[in-house]
Each structure stands twice: as structure tokens, then as C-alpha cells.
Amino acid sequence: MKNTLTRTLLCSVAFLPSLAQAQSETTFDLAPILVYGGFLPTTLDATGATIEVVDSEDLKQGGASVADALAVLPGVSLSANGGLGTRSSIRVRGLDGTYLGVRIDGIEVTDPSSTQTSFNFGTLTSGTLDRVTLIKGTQSALYGSDAIAGLIDVQTWRPTQDGASGRATLEYGSFNTRTATSSVGFRDDRVELAFSLSRVVTDGFSARASDTEDDGFEQSTANLFAAYQLTDAVRVGVSGLWSDGTSDFDRSASNSSGSTDEVRSGLRVFTEVTQGAWEHEFSLSAYRNDRFDAGGFTQEFIGDRLKAAYVGRVDLSTASALAFGIDWTEERASLDGTEFEASNTAAFAEIKLSPRDDLELSANLRYDDFSDFEGQFSGRAALAWDATDATTVRASFGTGYRAPSLYERFGPYSGPVLEPETSRSFDLGVEHRMGDTATLRATAFYIEIDNLIEYSTATSSYAQVPGTTVSKGLELSGNYSFSDRLSFTGNYTYTLGESDGARLARVPRHELSLAADFDVTDRLSTVLRATHVADVVDGFGTLTPLADYTVVDLSAQYDLTDRTNAYVTLRNLTDETYETVRGYNTSGRALYVGIQADF
Template identity: 45%
Template sequence: MALATLPRVALAQDDAFDLGTITVSASQTPVETKRTGTVVEVVGQEAIENSTSIRVSDTLDTLPGISLSGNGGLGTSSVLRIRGLSGKYVPVYIDGIDMTDPASTQTQYSFGALTTAGIGSIEVLKGSQSAIYGSEAIGGVINISTLRATEMGTHYRYSVEAGSYDTYAATFGVTTKSEQGELAFTLAHVDTNGFSAAEEDAGNPEADGYTGITLFLTGAYHATETVKLGFALNYLDSETDQDGFRVDNLTAVELATRLGARVFAEIEGGTVDHTLSLAYSKTEREYPVGFNRYFTGERTEVGYKGVTQVGAVDLAFGASYTEEEFAVDTINGTYRTTSIFGEAQYAASENVDLSFALRHDDHSTFGGFTTGRLAANWRITGDTTLRASIGTGFRAPSLYELFHPVYGNPTLEQEESRSAEIGVEHRFANDALVKATVFYTEIDNLIEFSGGGYNQVPGTSTTEGLELSGRVALGATTDLFGSYTYTDAKDATGNQLIRVPKHDFVLGVEADLTDKLSGQLVLNHVAGRADDGGTAMPDYTVVNASMSYDFSETTQGYVRLENLTNEEYQTSFGYGTSDRAIYFGVRASF
């Protein structure tokens, strides 16, 4: 896990209170984060670059309410949970493209191969958000933006890294910006021998390696004073050694490609601004030793959104059409969804903002479903903010859950959810910050794998808990920070959901040791997980550290220390995690 990023993540969240900081995830239109009624965590570029892990999932694992479970090292399946709800409830967007895989067992995104190379910012929106994002968005949404050109002219970036497990990584990027338009390009490569995906202490000595190439390309062009055209492209080509059934398998190599593309036009109208978009994603995987060998998932989405203002009310409205296809060997299926949506954001007073969103989805298999969200933000004083929101959501069973001839179940129905949260944030005179959020989500007809296939759990399953976080200065150059999340996640029968920790505690310190040298030390303690695979999951504590040194204004060296105490632990039963590891790198921009 990359725990040492939390202090810089916390700093990025602090900045979210400043005038002008914008979130693109919380509403249909960008809004200042200090005015949102929903909880959204913002991870900035500095936090991402200084992460103690090369994996994005490890960076996000440091946030309150986020937990991680994985099936080994880089490239293997890695699932993020938001407030106890797994990846099937959390759509993932990269530059506005839905990159969840329709051919996965439960439509979701695997973070295992996504590295921090070329990532500019990440927003994590929590709670049922189907009114904004449609099906699957019951636990929340993760919105990833790649690096963009921020200054006029052409600029270059590069980084190289080497370390434990014979790991080597390199990244090259270029951005250019003019009055007419902008371009941004990143190419990254990583290669590692890795460690055993199956737990080494269980007699699995084989190292499981990974090789991957990632490309990001974005651009925009102002065709006229009122028309902006743009595009985004992301591509991943990877080869991952896997250990199926938690045992070594020398031939278990997964080959995968992942492509996402989007084109759009933004048109400034007299009273209404318009956005037209077309997005496409495709994931292909080949796993020669699995029950099924070939997996292909595709998604095509056409969308329109209009934005206007009526007095103190900002209105957004639109429609979209989405087609999802999956093929697993000779099995295939298709979903089609037509959606209409609207959102009103109302400034009730100088210190009170309200928003109401409504969406109707017409699903080709499950019919119509309407979801809504109401959120409020009250800036009680200049230092204290109160947030509250309620929302509904739904998740249609994945194509795999329905149509697979062995594990599928054609009688499955959609899951439906309701969520609520209320939180308070307060700043003190010494710039210390404390935040607290109470959350609750309930899901009807939860779908779980049991009895050799996917089945509905009749009744209502719930996740509820508390998120606490804070930061305080210990001196002019030293800060103490921490967070604690309590999550009580149960299915309708009262059984605790697996891989969800009841207690997730982070404590750390960060300091500027000199004007050029800085460092941080972070501890993460995870406790109270349910039995996984019939085996009790022990509590664990992981300590990570990092240091960076500025050789010049443009060049920085760094070192990352993962699992400093060499803790033996598992995030998923039977699958290994890294021993003590060290990585050295240099990055520069000019």
C-alpha cells in the first residue's frame, strides 16, 4: 500500500476550500468544492507524483472511506471499495470515458495495472450517484484526469525509476498550449519481476512479473470564438503473471489491452451552452488457463448536455444513449440504455447552496428506473461548513452475471439503493483542520456469488459508518495528520461483507527537513475484517516512508520505502503483498 501520500492528499483537500478550486465530479457542471453538498475527495498532481507506490489504487487507499483488496502485485486484479461497497458499485472515468469493463464478472474497473504516470488529478465522489452517472454508481464514482497543458508554450516531463523486484519504469510527456488550442501526451513503460501473487508463505515461491505500456493523449482546439472541439485517448497494453486459485502457475499469463476514446464539441449559445460527445471503450483479455479464455467488453455512448442560468438557479439537462456488449469465448450479450437527466443548483443565500438532480434510465432488459439526489451546503461561519445529501441508485446485473452458462442467472433483478450522509468541517486559527462524516447506504436484492453461481440476497443489505480526518502543525515545517474510518457492512442476512475492514486508521507526519529535502512517515492499521474464503483475516499494520530532494528548480530525486517493518499481511485471502521494498527515481520538467 502507498500510505505516505495521505499528507499531500490532505493538503489537496485543504486547498479545496479556497475560492476557485473546482470539482468536475460532484455535479453535471463544474462547481467550487466549497459549495458542494456531497463529499468529494480531491487528489492533486503533487500527491500523485509523491505517492509511495507506482499504483494509483495504493494512492487512493490512503483516503478516508477507501479500502483496497488485491490479488498480488502490479497488474493483478485490484479492487477499491468506497464505504464498504466494492468496485461493481464504483464507475471509473478517465478523461470523461467510462472505463469499467462490461466483460468482467461484475462490470467494474481493475486498478491493478493503472500507474501514476501521466495522471494529473483524481476525484472520488461518495454515496449513491445514479442521478448523475446512471447504473453502477451506488457506492460512488472515481473520476481521473490526465496531465494537461497549464502554461503557454511547449514543456517536457520525464521520470525514471528502479528498485526492488527488478523493477524499472520510465515516463515521457510533452504538453503544448497556444491561444488556439492545446495538446498533452504521455508515454509510460514499466517492467518488474514482481513477487508471488499467491501467498509466498503458503509455498508459492514463483515470482509473478508484469510489463505494461500506457499512452495518454488529449487535445482541444478553439474552432471559433464560441466553438471548442476536443478529444481524449487512453491505451494500455499489458502482460501479467497470474496465480489462479491462490497457487503458483507458471503458465498463467494474462494478456490485456484497454482502449478509451472520446470526442466532443462545446458550443457557447446565447442563453444555453451545449456539449455534444461520443465516447468508446474496449477491453480485451486473454487468460489461457482460466475457465474461459477470451474476454471482450465494449461500450459506446452518445451524449448531449445543455447548461443555462435562470436567476439564481443553474440548470443542466440532457440525454444519452449507451450500448454495452460483452463476449466471453462463444457467449455474448448486449445492453442498451437511453437516459434523460436534469440538475438544478440554487444559491439560496450567500452561504447556502442547494442542488437537486433527477435521472430516468430506460434499460433494454430491466425497463425504466428513476433516481434522484438532493444535496445541501451551509457555510455556517467562515471556518465551519455543514454538508448533507441523500440519493437513490440502481445497478443492473452485469452481462456476465446474467448470461454465463455456468455461473450466470437469468432470473436476477436490478439492485436498488438509498444513501444519506451528513458531515462537518472546521478550521482552527492555527490552520488546523478536522472533518467528520456519518454515512449510510442500503441496497435491496444484493447480488453475491454463492452456491456455485450469482444469486440474489433477498432483503436489504447495509453499509454505515463514520469518517474522521484531521491535520495540525507541530511546528513551522512539520505537520501531523491522520484519519479513521469505521464501516459496518452487512448483507441482508446479517453477515459482514468480506474484505471490508471495520476499522481503518492512518497516522503520519510530514516535514521539510531543509529547503531542498522533505520526508514523510505514515502508519496504516487495518482491523476487523470478516473471514475470507472461510479463513479469518488477521489485522495488520503497515508503515511506509518517502523522501525527496530538489537538485534544481526543474529536477528532483526521490526514494520510496514500502512496508518498512516487513509486515506479513494479506488484503485478499491467499494472495501475497510486497515485502520491504525500496525504489529510487529522478523526475524533471522543463
């Protein structure tokens, strides 16, 4: 059966580089196991952390919004201030986007000039993307600050066959939404080249529930990836991204005239060198986020990041491998022309051990030397143990931190001297496989954060919150193949998020997602999904409950030829009225139709 549902992979952090931007993206098919190329690679059977993978078919079902495709994953929720283009935050295990690292083709794309260093998923469209990977759990020992909840790694379209190839997509739907995407590439034994363009325009719907005018969005996007094998020992490459968009939003209940122009641009170059048993990787990346809000208290936000990195790798034996490296990062923020900056130098190491065929151990240690704070150590240890041929036990423990953003420290609402937040996290999971028919997974997680930084109404500034913030819960997921044509998947997440005994805002206590994938014929496939969210509180100051809701989506795809398909997606089939942020609308019933051709 052609599976168009989100696939869940459980992978060890050991297979990831200490610097994602220092890696080229390679995918290997090894029998039935899918392994993502990277630092200290491992197989799917030898894993210590939870990975969720959303492929191009899953992204197609989610429409233009990547956030909608991510929101159905276990342990993930979405808080959106309206429709496509508005401010949207992905929460992982109860923690918002402030604690989530985001990279596109190895380029770190969180905004150094935003209120809290984070990425706006409301403006990430799916047209040029091939795969989105979510790595859950603290990744500070690998990636430093802003990765307490995990990391989202995005890969744009790449050619999958030798020679010239490409993909083109056209889509039209509700709210006068138009999407056009074109990707072209070339691949042989020495060259890999991919270039993609996308354009999205929508009239949208009113962001706030208090008025009725449409809040539109338009954005153009371009992505580039190129790599060349200079010699048998040396490979060089470059990746680049650019987007230019305008988002309408409602500034307040009485002012619906808000509009933001935003340009994102990034470039990364890398060199990979192999010398005997050693592998070396060198990279340099630059990123800029330029955002302008003509009616804002602060109008111009410009964030810049420059990063240089080295990673070395060596297999010590058939059962052990070692990685180590250094990186340097400089971040700048310009707020209405006033500039601030900070830098960080880090050293890290990673080791992987397989003392027995049924056991894999990995450990990471990182030290960050900030220009304005005391140094921070972070570590992580993980194991995967095959208790039986059908059952695998996984566990990990890690420490992490989040450095205060430049805006929190120097912006118009800066206050007392801020120190980095610190965290500790633990998860324990069990996976049981029943042949090729079914798989069941259960993962318990616990995260605690000290020195939380929040806006204080008492001081009208950002300040450290006394006490400890805790997010803990349980993720359950599974799949069952009833036949070659019919399969079912589902996941449930229970999350309890509290700060000094008070509940965290916008964290669902209960999330349930169920889906059925039915191949009606060899050419026609359908997916029916229902998502239920319950027990959420929100508000500014006093938190009150949001209404529980259930959203049903239906999608169908018909293969016109082996390389061309037509598809239709019906979102919110029952026209449910609901909120993920108090006072802001979500989409009613919406229909989208499209055609996609590979060549």
C-alpha cells in the same frame, strides 16, 4: 510548505456534469479555493458531497500503483490478489469496485465483459496521470448504473504553462521494478495538447502465499488529450487511451502458471458550444477491453462500450442554474466468441439554488430506460450550510441502482432472471476550520442495497440475495500545521458492513492513517505515514478473521533544481507480513528511487 500529502476537498455534486465524458477538464485557481471546472460549478465553501483528490506528488509516493495511493484515503480500502498487475479492488465505504464508476479523461473504463462490470485497479499505473478524484456517495442520479459507492475520475498529464512543455520520469526499485514515463504538450489561448507514454516492468513476487515463484507484470500505456478553440463560441476536442499488458498470477494453490494478456483502448470526441446564456456539450466515446487467459474456463473476454451524450446548461439567475440532457449507451460482451449486448437511454436534469449567501441546495433526477429491464428512476438532493464563518454542515440523500452485468446474465454461471439492485444512501458531515492552522471533518454515512446479486454455491449460478445489505459508518479526518515546515494529517474510518445480518467480506471495521510532512530544508522534504487496519473477515463460504496489521512508509524528495527532483520511497518500513485477501501475499519491505524533470 510544499504539501505532498493527499488533499481532501469537499465539493458539491452540483459542480459535476451529468456525464463526465461530455466535459473538458479545466482547473481554475480562485484565490485560495480550487474549483474543478464542470457542470454547474460551485466553490469549495458551498459543498454537499465529499471529494478526495490525489495529485501527482501523492501518486509519486504511492509508486507505480494507483491503488496504493488511494488506499490511504478516509473511507477507502484495498483488496489485492498479490502485487502490481494482479486483480485489485478499491472499496469505498464498504462497497467494492462493482459499485464504483471509473473514468479516464472522460472515458468510462469499467469492463463490460468482466464477471461484474468493474475496473481492475491492479493494472492502473501512475506514470501518465496528473490527478485522481474520488467522489463519494451514490452518483447514480448523475452517472447511472455502477456508481452506488461513488465515482473515480482520472485526469492524465496536461501542460500547466503556455508554450511547449513536458515531463520525464525514471524509477527503479525492489522486485526489479523499472518505470519510464515521458509527457509532452503545448498550450496557448486556443490550443491544448498533451501526449504521454509510460512503460512499467516488474518481476514481482508470488501472488499466493502457498508458493514462492515470482508473478511479474509488464505494461505499456499511452494517453492523448487535444482541444482547439475554433471560434469564441465553439471548442472541439479529443481524448484517447491505450494500454497493453501481461500479468502473471497463481491460478490455484497447486497451479502457479496463470497469465493474462489485456489491451485497453478508448476514444472520445466532444464539442462545446456557447450561445448567449446557454452552453451545449455533445460527446461520443468508444471503449474496448480485450482480455485473454489461455488457461481459464473462459479464455477470451472482449467488452465494448459506445456512448453518445448531450448536456445543456443555463444560469436562470445569479442564484440558480439548470442542467439537463440525454445519453445513450450500448454495451457488448464477447465470451469465447459468443456475443451478448444491452443498451440504455437516459434523460436527466439538475438544478442548483443559492437562496442565501450561506446556503446552497442541489437536486438531480435521472431516468434510465433499459433494453432488457423496466425503467429506473434515481435522484439525489444535497445541501451545504455555513452555520458560522468557521463551520460548514453538509448533507445528501440519494437513490441508486446497479444493473446486472452481461456476464451475470448470460455467462457460464448465469441462472434465474436477474433484476437491478436498488440502493438508498445518506450522509451528514461537519467541517470546522481553525484559521489557517487546522481543519477537522466528520462524516456519517449509511447505504442500503436491496436485491443484491452474488454467486450462489447452492445453485452454482448468480442469484438475488434475500434481505438488505447495509454499510454504515463514520469518517473522521483533519490536518494541523505546526509550523511552516511541519504539518500533520490523519483520518480514521469505522465501517460496519452486513448482508442480512452477516458481515461483508474484506470490509475493515477500523482503518487509521497518520502522516507527518516535514520540510527539512527549502529543497528537502519528507513524509512519514503509518496505516493501521483492523477487524477484517474473509473466506469463501465461512468467513474468518484476517490478522490486523500496521504498515509504515517513508518518502523523501530533493529538488536538484527548480524543475528537477530526485526522490526515494521506502514501503513497508517494518517489513510487516499481512494479507488483504486470504491466501494472497502483499509486498514486504521495498525501496524505490527515481528522478523527475519538468521542461
